[in-house]
Amino acid sequence: MNYRHVVIAGVDGAGAFLKDANTPEMDRIFARGAVTYEALASNPTISAECWGSMLTGVSPLKHGLNNALIAKRPYPEDSPFPTLYKRLRRAFPDKKIAAYCDWTPLITGVAEESAGVDCLSLRDEELIAPACEYLIENKPVFMFVHMDSVDGAGHANGYGTEKYMAQIEIADGYVSRLFEACKRAGIEEDTLFCVVSDHGGTCEKKEDGTFFGRHGGLSDEERLISFLARGRTVKSGKIGKMNIRDIAAVTLHALGLPVPEFEIGGWTAQIPENLFEGYDGPYFDISGEEEAAARVSQVRHTSESV
Ligand SMILES: [Zn+2]
Numbered sequence: 001m002n003y004r005h006v007v008i009a010g011v012d013g014a015g016a017f018l019k020d021a022n023t024p025e026m027d028r029i030f031a032r033g034a035v036t037y038e039a040l041a042s043n044p045t046i047s048a049e050c051w052g053s054m055l056t057g058v059s060p061l062k063h064g065l066n067n068a069l070i071a072k073r074p075y076p077e078d079s080p081f082p083t084l085y086k087r088l089r090r091a092f093p094d095k096k097i098a099a100y101c102d103w104t105p106l107i108t109g110v111a112e113e114s115a116g117v118d119c120l121s122l123r124d125e126e127l128i129a130p131a132c133e134y135l136i137e138n139k140p141v142f143m144f145v146h147m148d149s150v151d152g153a154g155h156a157n158g159y160g161t162e163k164y165m166a167q168i169e170i171a172d173g174y175v176s177r178l179f180e181a182c183k184r185a186g187i188e189e190d191t192l193f194c195v196v197s198d199h200g201g202t203c204e205k206k207e208d209g210t211f212f213g214r215h216g217g218l219s220d221e222e223r224l225i226s227f228l229a230r231g232r233t234v235k236s237g238k239i240g241k242m243n244i245r246d247i248a249a250v251t252l253h254a255l256g257l258p259v260p261e262f263e264i265g266g267w268t269a270q271i272p273e274n275l276f277e278g279y280d281g282p283y284f285d286i287s288g289e290e291e292a293a294a295r296v297s298q299v300r301h302t303s304e305s306v
Pocket of ligand 1: 151155
């Protein structure tokens with residue numbers, strides 16, 4: 001059931017809003033795919049914490065990443081929770097691994113230097129063309145493409161508003177181009193192709209009557225996220241419970257690598273139910289415990305600028 005490639009298109013700040021946005025391309029690509037709009041973001045619902053969980057398979061209490069930290073230093077080589085990049089580099093010393101990210105610290109602060117990641121950071125409207133070229137030329141074993149414009153539209157106009165939803169429609173086109181690139185590379189049948197958001201956001205009114213948005217809290221509009229997957233062993237329909245960090249387990253499993261053992265206080269990424277043919281759990285739901293722990297620890301963060 002192995003795949004030879006995993007491609008993840010990350011739509012920053014899209015939350016569960018992909019469900020109601022006009023996304024004809026994603027509707028087509030994932031028509032027989034597995035989908036959920038009720039996956040959980042990490043807590044707090046902020047980019048570094050959430051993408052960090054996706055790439056390390058552990059909660060923010062374990063990986064320790066936040067927006068300020070990833071702007072300052074690379075992911076530590078001695079972390080007990082190496083990133084997917086480093087795990088995959090060990091398993092595939094000669095294959096291409098790539099991170100093409102709009103938000104630069106998501107490359108520089110969430111990848112180990114030793115992982116040998118091919119990277120590029122440009123605003124997403126400029127990033128997609130070189131990302132597609134890279135896919136076609138290099139057929140990477142793993143590629144994470146991060147788009148930030150939807151989150152920008154959410155901060156500026158409020159999440160769920162017309163302008164925000166219009167930006168999701170634009171991102172739908174970006175996802176389509178990435179998928180077409182997989183086809184042109186001739187790797188479509190061997191690829192697990194996914195779309196994921198890291199968190200959603202709110203819509204709040206300013207004194208002047210205009211709207212803006214923010215995120216970091218635990219409301220459903222902030223913490224519910226989308227995950228869409230397509231691949232030859234992917235079940236058609238609705239995925240069971242999942243958390244963003246589970247994507248680390250999904251990636252390892254898809255590429256035929258062992259998934260570390262589930263351990264409370266350690267690696268907690270699992271394969272969700274109803275995602276792959278022939279894999280139906282068990283799935284341990286620990287979301288309640290994690291929320292309680294995060295509240296007790298009072299994880300503080302600065303207001304986000306991405
Ligand atoms: Zn944001």
